[in-house]
Amino acid sequence: MRARLYCERCAVRQTSLCSEVSDEAARELVPIAHHRRIPAGQVIQSDHQGLGWLAIIVSGVVKLVKAQKDGRLQIVGLQYPADFVGHPYLSKNSLVAEATTPLELCCFSRTAFENIMRSHPSLEQALYRRALSDLETAREWMFLLGRKTAREKVASLLISMATRVAPPPACGKAAELPSRFELPLSRIEIADALGLTLETVSREFRHLKDAGVISTAGRRSINILSPAMLHTLAASD
Amino acid sequence: MRARLYCERCAVRQTSLCSEVSDEAARELVPIAHHRRIPAGQVIQSDHQGLGWLAIIVSGVVKLVKAQKDGRLQIVGLQYPADFVGHPYLSKNSLVAEATTPLELCCFSRTAFENIMRSHPSLEQALYRRALSDLETAREWMFLLGRKTAREKVASLLISMATRVAPPPACGKAAELPSRFELPLSRIEIADALGLTLETVSREFRHLKDAGVISTAGRRSINILSPAMLHTLAASD
DNA sequence: ATTGGACTTTGACCCAAATCAAAGGCGCGG
DNA sequence: CCGCGCCTTTGATTTGGGTCAAAGTCCAAT
Known part of the structure; x- marks a missing residue:
């Protein structure tokens, strides 16, 4: 079963990255994967200077929050199991990602991940498709908010x-x-x-x-x- | 001047695709570019079955509209000169793109463009970055709509x-x-x-x-x- | 220059959701 | 098992923006 390619404990469901990239790319990802558990309510990335990591959600839900100093805030994204958290080539985003439930993540160090991405177009393409899908979701949500x-x-x-x-x-x-x-x-x-x-x-x-x-x-x-x-x-x- | 690489009449400003991809990719794009003018108010892509084209806006503004049968509608994106219209690997999006002003486009046939993209990672990466930037814009807009x-x-x-x-x-x-x-x-x-x-x-x-x-x-x-x-x-x- | 129609402004009134306020109940730690 | 917080529910009132209606403007075609 290909899902296992990533990491022994990553029983990420079929839809996850593993089924979207070439075998070689998947094989390179395995050794740099590591697990992490995060309690509910904890912020999972402030991600200064492109440090930190990228992750696939194994279980739990993450909210992406956009806040203003005056206290107003809006959740602008929800990520579920099999979704990706964080973006390579990070556009110093003004978002805070926070666990809304206890979380199990399959993490990759940012630099190692980006290196693999550069040599494996199938991985880059998979992430591109995810970004397009996130964009579609965001626009559907905009309709909801506005109308x-x-x-x-x-x-x-x-x-x-x-x-x-x-x-x-x-x-x-x-x-x-x-x-x-x-x-x-x-x-x-x-x-x-x-x-x-x-x-x-x-x-x-x-x-x-x-x-x-x-x-x-x-x-x-x-x-x-x-x-x-x-x-x-x-x-x- | 590199902007000229695309197409003789494409005086797209510095920020456009040309400055973001490798020289070889740019050289391959030139011959498949063609210009098009579109009057204000006209729909520019219904894009059935991945046919049609992708384009860079040379001048004018495009609105991306999400509509429901009951007549409610919400503009979920605005694209300005130098922006890209349409997505490769089209996710049969439920959007209508329409010119809000007279438009000058620099168009590429979808299949030709995707072929070049496959052999030139720098082009794919440039579009990926644009998608991430669109996503950031959409989320900023979500805050505006909601709060x-x-x-x-x-x-x-x-x-x-x-x-x-x-x-x-x-x-x-x-x-x-x-x-x-x-x-x-x-x-x-x-x-x-x-x-x-x-x-x-x-x-x-x-x-x-x-x-x-x-x-x-x-x-x-x-x-x-x-x-x-x-x-x-x-x-x- | 005239004119018709679409776009825009303004006014009066209304209502969905916000705000303000106070109970109520679930669940965790002791 | 109990009690204390915090989350949630419910109620009363207010209000920002929507709806309905009518007048006013811009401008393109005649």
């Missing part, structure tokens, strides 16, 4: 989180919503992702529960009672 | 358009706001870029004029009377 109502925003985020947190669908099958999943974000974080306040998020959760679309157990468990209704409320075309 | 007030949104967009529409600053100098520039967007387009309505945009223009920050001449000419005040109102940190 959707609070209700649609919450429904959309629930769908997107449920899809990404669930195990990947069998090859060739469309992704389906799980009937139950764990929220990787608190109410405040959901609000910061959607450009809302936590009170509004809470009220929309209440509405979804009253409408029989979802039910909750504890603070983080969500049951999706009516996937069809949820999709309708999300109004994603 | 800024109408006034801050309008001020921010004015600054960004004024900066990009102006001639590039002398090497080593910081970009400075021109005292006068032409808006590349109508009021409706500004509203669609900022997640507002055209009425709100109009009212914020009025406020900026009353406050002596800008003045207008005709529908599209803007005079920046107080760049400092404009920056303050934009609240970009």
Whole structure:
């Protein structure tokens, strides 16, 4: 199984980098991989001067936060298992990446990784494709922020989180919503992702529960009672 | 002058692709370049099945629009002279690119361009960097959509358009706001870029004029009377 | 120069979501 | 098992920006 090529403990799912690069590139990556665990809430890269590392998420969720000095902040990206964290050729980005749940990472030192990238176009291309996919995600999110109502925003985020947190669908099958999943974000974080306040998020959760679309157990468990209704409320075309 | 390498009529400014790739790559690109003019308002790529072309903007502005069937729409990107339009390895994107002003493009057929890209890593890397830069722009924009007030949104967009529409600053100098520039967007387009309505945009223009920050001449000419005040109102940190 | 139509401005009113305020409940450490 | 914080819910009120409506302008084609 090729996923093992990276690193013994990296049971990263099929979609990860391993299946996108040439065998030689993968073989060179193995020895420079190392694991790391990060507790929830910890910042994972301030990344001064291009130092630090790049990583593939093995388990857990990372939020990318853009903040202003006046205290306002907006979550501008969520990275799930198999996603890449950090960018080579770092554009001194003004982002903070933070674990929203306990995290398992498969890390590569930045310089070693960039060296392999230079000699293996397939690796560079794989990252390029990921950047394009991130861009597409960001633009979809821009539509949500600019044009959707609070209700649609919450429904959309629930769908997107449920899809990404669930195990990947069998090859060739469309992704389906799980009937139950764990929220990787608190109410405040959901609000910061959607450009809302936590009170509004809470009220929309209440509405979804009253409408029989979802039910909750504890603070983080969500049951999706009516996937069809949820999709309708999300109004994603 | 290296800019000429691309194509005789491509007086694309210094920042463009030409200065970012190897000489050999640039030499291969020249023969496949061709020019095209596009009137304002015209859609420039629906790009079915990866056909069509990729282009560098020589003059004019392109808006990237994401629309839903219910009529809501959001501008999710603006491309200015020297920017790239379209993505290789096209991720069948759900975007429509449209000229907001008359446009001059330097076009490359998609397949020819991708072939050159495969044999010239410097070209691929240049596009990768552009994608990362687009991503950074998109995330900045997400903050604006999610967390800024109408006034801050309008001020921010004015600054960004004024900066990009102006001639590039002398090497080593910081970009400075021109005292006068032409808006590349109508009021409706500004509203669609900022997640507002055209009425709100109009009212914020009025406020900026009353406050002596800008003045207008005709529908599209803007005079920046107080760049400092404009920056303050934009609240970009 | 005239004129028609689209773009823009302005005004009046309304509503979705923010803000302010106060309980309530989950879960962790003792 | 208990109690204390913090996260979350709920309620009351406010408000920024949206909606609806009407007048005013720019400008391109006649």
